[in-house]
Amino acid sequence: MNEERREFIKKTSFGFLAGIGVTSGFFLNFLMEKTDTSLWADKSIAGTIRWGMLIDMRKCIEGCQKCVDACRLVHNVPDFGNSGYQIEWLQKKPYREVFPTSGEDFTGKERTGKSFPSLCNHCAEPPCASACPTQATFKRFDGIVALDYHRCTGCRSCMASCPYGAISFNWSEPRPAIKALNASYPTREKGVVEKCNFCPERLLKGKLPACVEACPEKTLMFGDLNDPKSEIRLLLEKNQTMQRKPELGTLPSVFYII
Amino acid sequence: MIENALKGNRPYWIWITLLLLVIAFGISAYAQQLRLGLSVTGMGDGVRSGITTMQFAFMAAVAASTTLVVLPYLHDYKPFGTIVLIAQFLGASASATALLSLFIDMGKPQLMLDLWRYATPQSPYSWAFFLLTGYFLINLVTGWATLGAERKGVPTAAWVKPLIFISIPWAIALAVVTGFLFVNFPGNHWIASLLAIHLLASAFAGGTALLLLIILILKKTSDFDAGREVTDKLELLVTYAGSCTFALIGLKCFATSQVLPLLWLSILLGIASISVFFVPTWKSSISWLIAASAGVVVSILAEKGIALLYSSMGGIVAYVPTLTEVSMTLGVLALGILFLTILLKAVVAVKTAD
Ligand code: SF4
Ligand code: SF4
Numbered sequence: 063m064n065e066e067r068r069e070f071i072k073k074t075s076f077g078f079l080a081g082i083g084v085t086s087g088f089f090l091n092f093l094m095e096k097t098d099t100s101l102w103a104d105k106s107i108a109g110t111i112r113w114g115m116l117i118d119m120r121k122c123i124e125g126c127q128k129c130v131d132a133c134r135l136v137h138n139v140p141d142f143g144n145s146g147y148q149i150e151w152l153q154k155k156p157y158r159e160v161f162p163t164s165g166e167d168f169t170g171k172e173r174t175g176k177s178f179p180s181l182c183n184h185c186a187e188p189p190c191a192s193a194c195p196t197q198a199t200f201k202r203f204d205g206i207v208a209l210d211y212h213r214c215t216g217c218r219s220c221m222a223s224c225p226y227g228a229i230s231f232n233w234s235e236p237r238p239a240i241k242a243l244n245a246s247y248p249t250r251e252k253g254v255v256e257k258c259n260f261c262p263e264r265l266l267k268g269k270l271p272a273c274v275e276a277c278p279e280k281t282l283m284f285g286d287l288n289d290p291k292s293e294i295r296l297l298l299e300k301n302q303t304m305q306r307k308p309e310l311g312t313l314p315s316v317f318y319i320i
Numbered sequence: 321m322i323e324n325a326l327k328g329n330r331p332y333w334i335w336i337t338l339l340l341l342v343i344a345f346g347i348s349a350y351a352q353q354l355r356l357g358l359s360v361t362g363m364g365d366g367v368r369s370g371i372t373t374m375q376f377a378f379m380a381a382v383a384a385s386t387t388l389v390v391l392p393y394l395h396d397y398k399p400f401g402t403i404v405l406i407a408q409f410l411g412a413s414a415s416a417t418a419l420l421s422l423f424i425d426m427g428k429p430q431l432m433l434d435l436w437r438y439a440t441p442q443s444p445y446s447w448a449f450f451l452l453t454g455y456f457l458i459n460l461v462t463g464w465a466t467l468g469a470e471r472k473g474v475p476t477a478a479w480v481k482p483l484i485f486i487s488i489p490w491a492i493a494l495a496v497v498t499g500f501l502f503v504n505f506p507g508n509h510w511i512a513s514l515l516a517i518h519l520l521a522s523a524f525a526g527g528t529a530l531l532l533l534i535i536l537i538l539k540k541t542s543d544f545d546a547g548r549e550v551t552d553k554l555e556l557l558v559t560y561a562g563s564c565t566f567a568l569i570g571l572k573c574f575a576t577s578q579v580l581p582l583l584w585l586s587i588l589l590g591i592a593s594i595s596v597f598f599v600p601t602w603k604s605s606i607s608w609l610i611a612a613s614a615g616v617v618v619s620i621l622a623e624k625g626i627a628l629l630y631s632s633m634g635g636i637v638a639y640v641p642t643l644t645e646v647s648m649t650l651g652v653l654a655l656g657i658l659f660l661t662i663l664l665k666a667v668v669a670v671k672t673a674d
Contacts, residue, residue, distance in 0.1 A: 146364035148365060193443055193445065194445075196434050196437075196438040196446075197438055213434065214427070215431040215435065216358075216426050216428045216431075217426055218368050218369075218427070219443065231368075231427065232427070233358050233363070235356075235357060252357035252358075254427055254428060255427075
């Protein structure tokens with residue numbers, strides 16, 4: 063066998079093996095998959111919106127906290143430090159905690175070794191909303207899972223039913239723990255829960271959510287999942303993405319590219 | 321009838337004073353929680369429920385289990401006639417205790433009535449609240465009406481029986497729904513499919529054992545004696561429901577490796593207690609029987625308590641209840657026992673009058 067021929071066989075057989083690998087899920091790519099957006103409404107019902115987010119981890123800088131800080135500032139999120147009573151709307155957490163049911167153990171660290179922004183997924187089938195005894199947690203017309211702080215009785219049923227740990231409870235008076243007060247957004251009181259709200263107060267004014275705006279790398283992409291022409295829809299169609307614990311059927315509106 | 325609560329011997333008054341003392345401690349602890357928030361408890365990140373929730377779940381189960389006595393009675397099983405009132409009042413007090421436990425666990429208790437106002441059909445918590453309140457009222461009203469009729473020596477009013485009939489499916493719903501609120505078993509395991517059965521069996525075993533315990537204590541401390549046939553039947557019920565429960569707990573041992581020693585402890589204690597019912601010499605001693613029924617109660621409490629060890633996001637957490645939390649929970653328990661004592665005082669007075 064001459065050199066050339068040998069090289070050819072080596073390459074083709076490697077390609078063949080790689081092909082089998084991809085289809086049978088040997089490689090990391092199997093964590094992510096293409097979203098079949100044709101399953102979603104093509105806005106046939108006028109006015110239906112479903113806000114969603116796509117987090118592109120290829121751009122996210124390890125150690126950067128700009129989105130987290132912006133969220134804390136805009137929404138008067140108290141900071142209790144490591145007291146065991148922390149309130150988090152948006153936080154960066156290790157892969158193991160964000161995707162505990164997706165395989166990771168034996169893959170390379172370049173994708174899964176980072177910390178991932180994690181927030182409320184604004185699920186299309188939110189278990190938190192069905193658990194709430196007073197409808198203080200409810201799904202809005204635009205897909206946002208919202209919370210009425212005045213109606214919340216502090217029963218913590220929603221926390222028990224959210225599989226993503228996205229809801230925090232005010233174990234004590236939050237106001238003294240707010241670092242810098244933003245007068246344009248309300249503060250909460252002890253005994254109620256709170257979580258990410260997808261910034262409807264900013265969407266109203268035509269602005270993007272605070273975290274999306276704060277990210278210098280454009281890691282966070284926000285848009286209407288029900289609009290086939292929106293940028294987020296095009297990106298979802300083009301890229302392989304993943305959701306948190308998709309097997310639970312909560313239909314998260316937050317997607318990740320890892 | 322209620323005036324009987326004000327008549328009693330020395331031990332009775334010592335008992336009442338003791339309960340009032342515990343309640344006073346509980347109230348002062350609760351005042352502190354109102355001021356500082358739920359941070360006065362041992363709960364926090366990853367630990368959403370504590371001993372208060374456990375008391376809620378257990379008391380709801382006890383309340384539901386009283387239907388096991390009411391049901392045979394409705395089918396004209398006469399011997400239970402003597403204790404059906406005790407069962408109903410135990411049902412009422414246990415529901416009240418469960419409701420109060422839920423109440424002191426709320427972040428904003430001032431919104432308690434909103435649970436009625438915005439009642440939500442898809443929320444288990446909403447159902448638990450609704451079922452408990454209803455069960456409390458049904459048992460209290462039917463029990464009180466029956467007792468009044470018995471005192472006057474007239475037949476019970478016609479509306480009482482249909483209400484008691486309603487209480488039976490009510491109790492079954494109660495046992496399952498309140499249990500669902502509390503589930504925290506890790507993973508999506510096949511064991512989850514046995515959940516409703518497990519909740520029912522353990523509720524019936526624990527609750528009936530508690531009822532047996534109360535009847536035995538009454539026998540020891542008052543002139544009231546339910547009779548051998550009743551205690552025998554109750555022991556049988558505890559044995560059936562208990563064996564079922566401990567077999568299901570045994571199955572759980574295959575599904576987890578994290579808390580095995582605790583599960584085994586619960587099973588062994590339960591089986592040891594039940595076997596007392598089979599040994600004739602032990603069975604004839606009240607003290608042994610009291611120990612055995614207490615053993616069943618503790619073993620089921622322990623198994624339910626294991627759920628407290630799991631964190632909301634999986635894994636085991638370190639949860640230690642604070643003194644404030646313990647005082648509050650005991651205060652609620654004492655309030656429930658005080659309520660039961662007053663009701664039982666009326667029952668004993670009427671039953672032993674003739
Ligand atoms: S992520 Fe949690 S809090 Fe957010 S909508 Fe889903 S279940 Fe509810
Ligand atoms: S804690 Fe508040 S928002 Fe959550 S379920 Fe209870 S009442 Fe609803």
